[in-house]
Amino acid sequence: MSKELENKGQTNVQAETTPSNSVTPSPLVAALRREKPDWAGEVIEAFGEVTVIVPRENILEICSYLKTAPSFEFNFLADLCAADRGPEEEPRFEVNYHLFSITKHHRLRLKVLLNDDDPHVQTVTGVWRTANWHERETFDLMGIIFDGHPDLRRILLPDDWEGHALRKDFPLRGYEPYSLT
Amino acid sequence: MSATLPPQFEVIDRPLDTQMTISMGPQHPSTHGVLRLELILDGEMVVKSTPDIGYLHTGMEKLFEYKKYQQGIVITDRMDYLNPLGNNLAYVMAAEKLLGLEIPERAQTIRVLMCELQRIASHLVWLGTHALDIGAMTVFFYAFREREKILNLIEAASGGRLTPSYFRIGGLMMDLPSGFERRVQQFLNDFPEALEEFHTLLSGNRIFQKRTQGIGYISAEDAIDWGLAGPCLRGSGVNIDIRRTNPYTGYEKYDFEVCVEQDGDVWARYMVRMREMKESHKIVVQALSRLQPGPVKADAPKVVLPDREAMKTHMDALIHHFLIVAEGFDVPEGEVYHPIEASKGELGVYMKSNGGPKPARVHFRGPSFVNLSALPQMAEGCMVADIVAIIGSLDIVLGEIDR
Amino acid sequence: MGLEQKIAEVLPDVLTARLDSLINWARKSSLWPATFGLACCAIEMMNATSSRNDLARFGSEVFRASPRQADVMIVSGRVSRKMAPVLRRIYDQMPEPKWVISMGACATSGGVFDNYAIVQGVDKIVPVDVYIPGCPPRPEMLIHAVMMLQDKVSKESVRDRKDVPRDEAREAVPPGTLPAGGISATNEAAAQEEQPRPYTIPSRHERRRSS
Numbered sequence: 124m125s126k127e128l129e130n131k132g133q134t135n136v137q138a139e140t141t142p143s144n145s146v147t148p149s150p151l152v153a154a155l156r157r158e159k160p161d162w163a164g165e166v167i168e169a170f171g172e173v174t175v176i177v178p179r180e181n182i183l184e185i186c187s188y189l190k191t192a193p194s195f196e197f198n199f200l201a202d203l204c205a206a207d208r209g210p211e212e213e214p215r216f217e218v219n220y221h222l223f224s225i226t227k228h229h230r231l232r233l234k235v236l237l238n239d240d241d242p243h244v245q246t247v248t249g250v251w252r253t254a255n256w257h258e259r260e261t262f263d264l265m266g267i268i269f270d271g272h273p274d275l276r277r278i279l280l281p282d283d284w285e286g287h288a289l290r291k292d293f294p295l296r297g298y299e300p301y302s303l304t
Numbered sequence: 305m306s307a308t309l310p311p312q313f314e315v316i317d318r319p320l321d322t323q324m325t326i327s328m329g330p331q332h333p334s335t336h337g338v339l340r341l342e343l344i345l346d347g348e349m350v351v352k353s354t355p356d357i358g359y360l361h362t363g364m365e366k367l368f369e370y371k372k373y374q375q376g377i378v379i380t381d382r383m384d385y386l387n388p389l390g391n392n393l394a395y396v397m398a399a400e401k402l403l404g405l406e407i408p409e410r411a412q413t414i415r416v417l418m419c420e421l422q423r424i425a426s427h428l429v430w431l432g433t434h435a436l437d438i439g440a441m442t443v444f445f446y447a448f449r450e451r452e453k454i455l456n457l458i459e460a461a462s463g464g465r466l467t468p469s470y471f472r473i474g475g476l477m478m479d480l481p482s483g484f485e486r487r488v489q490q491f492l493n494d495f496p497e498a499l500e501e502f503h504t505l506l507s508g509n510r511i512f513q514k515r516t517q518g519i520g521y522i523s524a525e526d527a528i529d530w531g532l533a534g535p536c537l538r539g540s541g542v543n544i545d546i547r548r549t550n551p552y553t554g555y556e557k558y559d560f561e562v563c564v565e566q567d568g569d570v571w572a573r574y575m576v577r578m579r580e581m582k583e584s585h586k587i588v589v590q591a592l593s594r595l596q597p598g599p600v601k602a603d604a605p606k607v608v609l610p611d612r613e614a615m616k617t618h619m620d621a622l623i624h625h626f627l628i629v630a631e632g633f634d635v636p637e638g639e640v641y642h643p644i645e646a647s648k649g650e651l652g653v654y655m656k657s658n659g660g661p662k663p664a665r666v667h668f669r670g671p672s673f674v675n676l677s678a679l680p681q682m683a684e685g686c687m688v689a690d691i692v693a694i695i696g697s698l699d700i701v702l703g704e705i706d707r
Numbered sequence: 708m709g710l711e712q713k714i715a716e717v718l719p720d721v722l723t724a725r726l727d728s729l730i731n732w733a734r735k736s737s738l739w740p741a742t743f744g745l746a747c748c749a750i751e752m753m754n755a756t757s758s759r760n761d762l763a764r765f766g767s768e769v770f771r772a773s774p775r776q777a778d779v780m781i782v783s784g785r786v787s788r789k790m791a792p793v794l795r796r797i798y799d800q801m802p803e804p805k806w807v808i809s810m811g812a813c814a815t816s817g818g819v820f821d822n823y824a825i826v827q828g829v830d831k832i833v834p835v836d837v838y839i840p841g842c843p844p845r846p847e848m849l850i851h852a853v854m855m856l857q858d859k860v861s862k863e864s865v866r867d868r869k870d871v872p873r874d875e876a877r878e879a880v881p882p883g884t885l886p887a888g889g890i891s892a893t894n895e896a897a898a899q900e901e902q903p904r905p906y907t908i909p910s911r912h913e914r915r916r917s918s
Contacts, residue, residue, distance in 0.1 A: 170401050170640050198528055201643065202652050202669040219654065221641050221669075225528055225542060228549040232641060253531025256677040264365070279358040279706055280824075281789040288823060289366055297823030301788055301831060330793050333742050333772040337749070338790055359790040360746060363824035379819060385747035429750065448757035455754075466747055466843050703746050706787075 151229055154194045174232040182220075182235055183245045189222065189231070190250055197222035197231060200247070203257035205265040209291045215239040216267055220247070237267065246272040264289040322346050330359045334437045334692045337702030339676075343688065350691060353683045355676055360706040368666035372632035373399050373473055376666065381467035383668060384704040386429050389422040389458070390646040392471040394668075397552060398642040398653040399473045402635050403607060410598035411475040412554040417488070417591040418461065418470060419553075420584040424495070425454040426647035427581050434574070434696035435506060438515050443505055450498045453491050460484060474608035475601035488592055495585055503578065516570040520682040520694035523568060530678040533671050534649025535580065536698060539573035541566040546645035558587050570697040577699075607633045632661030648672055648699050670704035727864050734778070734804060735857040736766045741777030741801065743794070745784025748811035748843045752783045755846035762846075765853050774800045779856065780833075781849075785813035786826045798833045806860070808852055809835045812842045 151173055152166050165176040177185050189197045202221040209215070214236040222231045235244055246269040247254045258269045259278040266287035269275060277284065286293055328341040338359035344352040364383060368376045380395045381388040393415060400407065407415075432447035455465040460481055462468035470477050506512050522532070527540040537544055545562040547555040563579035565572035601608045609628055610621035627633075637659040643652040649671025656665040675698045682694050744752055755762045756770065771777040774797045786794055798807070809829050812818035815838045817827035829835065836859060839852045 169638050170404075172640060174639070200531055201650060202641065202654060202667070204654055204665075204667040204669070206656055206665040206667075208664075219639075219641075221652065221654070223643075225544055230550070230641070232639075251531065252529045253674055253677060256673065260673075277358075279361040281358065288363060293366075293823070295366060295370055295822050301791060301826045330790060331743060331774075331797055333770075338745055359787060359793070360785065361787050361789065361824050362785055362820050363822040364820075367820065367822055382747055382819070385750060429753075445758045448754060449759060452754070452757070452759045465845070466750060 151195075151231065158192070158194070172230065172232060174234055176234045176236065179235050179237065179244055182233070183247060183250070185233065186220070186247045186250045195231075196224045196226050198251075199223040199225050200251040200253050200257075201230070203247075203254055203261060205261045205267050207265060207289065207291050210239070213238060216242055216265065218244060218261065218267060242267045243270055244268075245270055248272060263287070266290065323351060328691070334695070336433060336695060336700055339695075339700070339702055339705075341679075341691065343691070345688065348687045348689075350683055350686055350688060353680050353691065355679055357676070357702070357705050360702045362703075362707060364707045365666055365668070368663055370662065372661050373635060373663065374628070374632065376663070377469050377472065378467075380668075381464075381469050382703060383707060384646065384648065384651070384670065384672070384701045385466060386426040386701055387422055387647045388467055389418050389470060390426075390644065390651060391668075392469060393419055393553070394642060394644045394646070394651050394653045395655075395666075396471045396473050397644065398640050398655040399635065400602075401640045401642055402638055402655060402657055403473070403604070404636075405474050405602045405604055405607065407475060407553075407602055408599045409554075410596060411600045411602075413591050413594050413596075414476060414480060414600065415471060415553045416555065416558065417588055417595075418458065420587045420591070421454050421457060421488075423584045423647045424581050424588075425451050425458075427577050427584075428454075430577060430647075430696075430699045431502060434693075434699075435512075437692045437696050438512060440506060440509070440512065443502060446498065446501060446505075450495065453494070457484070457487060457491060460487065472601070472608065474604055475599075479600050485592060485595065488588065492585065492589055492592070496582075499578070499581060499585075507575075507578070513571065515689075515693055516574060516697070517567075519570045519686060519690045520697060521567075521569045522678060522682050526681060527568070527678070530681065531674040532649065532678055533674065534645065534647070535563075535573050535576040536649065536675050536678075538562065538564045539576045540568035546643050546650055550643060552642075552644060558590050560584075560587050570693050573697045573699075634659060634661055635663070643669075646671060648701065648704070649675060651704075668704070668707060670707065672698070672700040672702075672704045676700050676705055728861075730865055731861045731863060735860040737768070738766050738779045738806070738853065738856065738860075739777050740767050740770050741774045741780045741797065742770045742772050743780050743782055743797065745782070745786065745790070746813070748783035748814070751843040751846055752781060752810065752849060755849045760846035760850060762850060762853065765850065765857070767853065774798075775802065777801055778804065779806045779808060781808045781810050782814045782829045782833075782835075783810040783843075785811075785818060785820060786829050786832070787824050788826060791826050791832050794829065795832050804863075806836045806856055807833050808837045808839065808849075808856060810839045810849060810852070811844055812840055815840060818842060 152168060155166065155175065167174040167176070189195045199222065200220065201223045203218070205216055205218045207216055216237040216239070218235045218237065220233040222233065237244060244267065246258055248258065248271075255273070256278065258272055259275060261267050262269060262275055263277045263279050264287060276282070280288060286298075323344055323346050326343045326345055328343055330338040330340045340356040340359065342354040342356060343350055362382070364379055367379055371379065377392055377395060380391040383391045428447040428451045432444040435443035458468050458470070459465045461484060462470035462477060522530075522540055524540045524542050527537050527542060533544070541564060543562055543564050548562060560583045563576045563583060565575050605624050607628070610625055614621040615625045635657045637657055639654065639656040641652055641654045643650050650669065651671055652669035654665070654667040654669070655663055658664040679694065679698065683691055686694070754760065756767075774780070780798060780801060782794065798805070809815050813820060813825065814829045817825050819842065821827065826832065837852045837856050839848055841848055
């Protein structure tokens, strides 16, 4: 994987002038395509990063596999965040899992697309325990419900807050100014 | 002697209810900010601890979506307010990655220099407050005295002590002032002595050792599983430093050692950070020697503000300046995740752009957020006074946790 | 011994002074702040107490962690909606006489953060005596604010401040639910006839320009 490392290192220091949709896929993508071709629904390689769009039902399987498979070994979940594409878009939400491998030093992004009326996805707390707080934050700010989470409640906003603050249809200044009474 | 009690004493056979729930509230001198811990105590021993955060939630991620890319740099200062240049760097580099800009050599060297100075400053605050919580008040004053020197340097370069916003998309705000190298050299000459002073005060101190050794242990597998990064991970024996694994801003050209300790307790994390300060000192020495005259902004007139002189004399520079400030520049569509090694761990920025002048989503992966989630595991079975030591060793900043 | 002899020669044996002067002198010379550092301004507050800009020489020798032992609350940092009731509760727990310094742009008016999460100005929650602009204000500005507060304290009168009357305290509404005016909702009548609270006394720093 040293070529991968050099690739990414170079991209970080002096970025290419155009996002690379390279014809020759990186070794990581090649290994993915070789070993599990039906999962890698869509693989995007841009800005020196690999994004894989995975269907919602397989996310737990994929994460467990990626954590232990010898060619991947993604044992570190760097980040779990969600993005809202806007209330008119279908699918509305995307949940991104940023993975990092402690041993092989490569990175990967998994993306799950969710609809507005059914924002449920399986929790990956069983795979990486750090997902616990990340999923709580995603639930709090975006309203995405993680099935099977041991303790899904609000973490940043007050417990009696109504609404999910980071959605595009939530106004910036909130619904009413603060008053003590 | 026979164990027959006099008749008026009866043996109570049911267990007494000795557990109490205490809120180590948001206003507390030792929680390093507005953090609330719900502790379930059995006497002095902590049975379970649950952090309750959100008392400093500022809605920064929502604010980013309403501000142009350049305006967002100011907000990043207030996130991890002990390491504002690091936050700036992460945000700016993510935007540069999307735009595909090439940063000139001098700007990269200055970025490394300022970031490492900021790392020393952040570790000094950690040292001062950690020692203050454990009881060594002198170290607080000594550390802040050293920190004043660094803040003066940062203020000379950028105008702000705590919220510099020195980096811009495409380079720096402006070049270093004259005489800056001499002042940095002066600081570099004085700093090793100060570091020796801290070691004299703390590292050989039996009280400090007793309060930190064996406390807050976390193993390497658990640390990786809980997502710890930075000194917390390196204190448990895992050799990961983003400056080595995914280098940025030219870090691969510098010669420094990644400090790793094996014990995994508060003492190990303390030693990692002390050694890191020394390594940062080394990097600053190297960066200072590499400074060559040159441009500090990338050659991209649509993105980078022109020089004031050029703006006042040339028409196209004026037009560019006006357009960049009034309308912003369009960033190509896409998403990036850019991690840097902040003083607390892996600070990652996830930036998603829809092609307009404002980002569609900016998410900061704050290292303190993840480090704090491992606190319940570290604090099992320790005493209340040890919780204070553990929080100090995690080096949390609530601005980053609550964003 | 020379100074004491000079004083003994020059001054009479008994000195008289106004009660207000003495009490205000004692109060302003030992204003002990309550630690209420929230965000970045807290770091500047810590810088103001460290050895370079030493706040202790103005009387703020110790920062008391318990609000019951503090005189002045320096609200330094942004106050989020989750924190606002806590702020009010800490303010209520401080005994009279008490003052509030709102440090920084976020505490004064919401600062950079004009959004759903931040209270736009801490004076919506507690009455403020001195406002400090800046983001973050320099430690010297905090020291100047403490000196302004000392000026303000020296113009007060002992007659002005009252503790909450006992019957009002007994039926007090829970802290955090008082209207922003600070007057108990159940004792409006008594409140009407009260003297104006000292924090409306204009000091020479508060000369209003013509609106």
